[in-house]
Amino acid sequence: xxxxxxxxxxxxxxxxxxxxxxxxxxxxxxxxxxxxxxxxxxxxxxxxxxxxxxxxxxxxxxxxxxxxxxxxxxxxxxxxxxxxxxxxxxxxxxxxxxxxxxxxxxxxxxxxxxxxxxxxxxxxxxxxxxxxxxxxxxxxxxxxxxxxxxxxxxxxxxxxxxxxxxxxxxxxxxxxxxxxxxxxxxxxxxxxxxxxxxxxxxxxxxxxxxxxxxxxxxxxxxxxxxxxxxxxxxxxxxxxxxxxxxxxxxxxxxxxxxxxxxxxxxxxxxxxxxxxxxxxxxxxxxxxxxxxxxxxxxxxxxxxxxxxxxxxxxxxxxxxxxxxxxxxxxxxxxxxxx
Numbered sequence: 363x364x365x366x367x368x369x370x371x372x373x374x375x376x377x378x379x380x381x382x383x384x385x386x387x388x389x390x391x392x393x394x395x396x397x398x399x400x401x402x403x404x405x406x407x408x409x410x411x412x413x414x415x416x417x418x419x420x421x422x423x424x425x426x427x428x429x430x431x432x433x434x435x436x437x438x439x440x441x442x443x444x445x446x447x448x449x450x451x452x453x454x455x456x457x458x459x460x461x462x463x464x465x466x467x468x469x470x471x472x473x474x475x476x477x478x479x480x481x482x483x484x485x486x487x488x489x490x491x492x493x494x495x496x497x498x499x500x501x502x503x504x505x506x507x508x509x510x511x512x513x514x515x516x517x518x519x520x521x522x523x524x525x526x527x528x529x530x531x532x533x534x535x536x537x538x539x540x541x542x543x544x545x546x547x548x549x550x551x552x553x554x555x556x557x558x559x560x561x562x563x564x565x566x567x568x569x570x571x572x573x574x575x576x577x578x579x580x581x582x583x584x585x586x587x588x589x590x591x592x593x594x595x596x597x598x599x600x601x602x603x604x605x606x607x608x609x610x611x612x613x614x615x616x617x618x619x620x621x622x623x624x625x626x627x628x629x630x631x632x633x634x635x636x637x638x639x640x641x642x643x644x645x646x647x648x649x650x651x652x653x654x655x656x657x658x659x660x661x662x663x664x665x666x667x668x669x670x671x672x673x674x675x676x677x678x679x680x681x682x683x684x685x686x687x688x689x690x691x692x693x694x695x696x697x698x699x700x
Contacts, residue, residue: 398422425444528551
């Protein structure tokens with residue numbers, strides 16, 4: 363069967379691999395659409411320290427069940443449209459012991475620490491297969507990245523009295539915008555790109571700030587009557603945005619960090635103490651976050667067509683990766699269609 367593989371930095375190929383056979387507790391799924399994530403771009407660039415190459419990328423899945431093993435519950439049936447929880451959890455580490463399996467110390471995400479889903483078929487434990495109701499396989503590929511943003515809002519304990527700043531309006535940041543707005547918060551979206559900011563308003567942001575053209579901290583103080591946002595969700599992963607999060611957040615505010623900065627970040631640590639900040643990491647997503655995103659997308663209010671930048675065939679993936687590398691700010695999601 364056909365698969366897409368990142369063989370070395372800057373090199374992506376279509377290869378032939380064997381079709382998997384399922385075990386008794388596994389589901390064989392036929393991949394229809396698989397999304398390229400920012401982590402895949404960084405793997406291709408040679409800047410993803412967690413990736414083991416050569417690797418088949420892909421963990422944003424829209425698929426159909428092909429077959430089920432003998433021990434798979436009857437609720438999962440051939441022909442069902444599904445997405446996938448792409449993370450593993452060991453059940454033994456401190457995170458798993460505390461019920462936070464999304465942050466398992468030994469997690470191996472599809473397409474990063476182990477071969478991913480950018481292939482025609484994959485066999486997975488039934489517990490990792492998530493039914494997606496009447497959603498189309500194409501739109502299912504948006505569920506996982508949005509669930510990461512939903513999880514960040516849960517980590518922030520957002521309520522309707524909060525002002526929430528989301529820095530970065532990619533797919534993960536858009537998920538945070540949507541979920542914070544659902545919880546009744548006043549949402550401020552910040553990004554470099556006006557098109558993304560316009561879409562963030564459409565998806566629930568009350569205010570938008572272009573970080574390239576505006577004095578962000580001043581604008582935030584105007585919006586919040588001088589207090590600053592109660593919550594800042596960092597969804598970019600750069601030293602500048604990490605520093606902005608700490609500078610901009612209100613006294614006693616919460617800073618939620620999703621993005622991985624690729625270099626060291628220097629802070630004025632006095633703000634940690636003076637503001638008595640809660641600084642929290644947010645990693646991956648919980649099964650409940652996946653369900654919440656599916657519930658949201660099923661309503662039909664999300665502009666899903668605008669979130670899908672391009673759809674390509676496996677043979678076009680190297681060319682589209684080169685294009686994405688040159689135009690990173692213009693991409694929400696690129697889907698590979700099988």
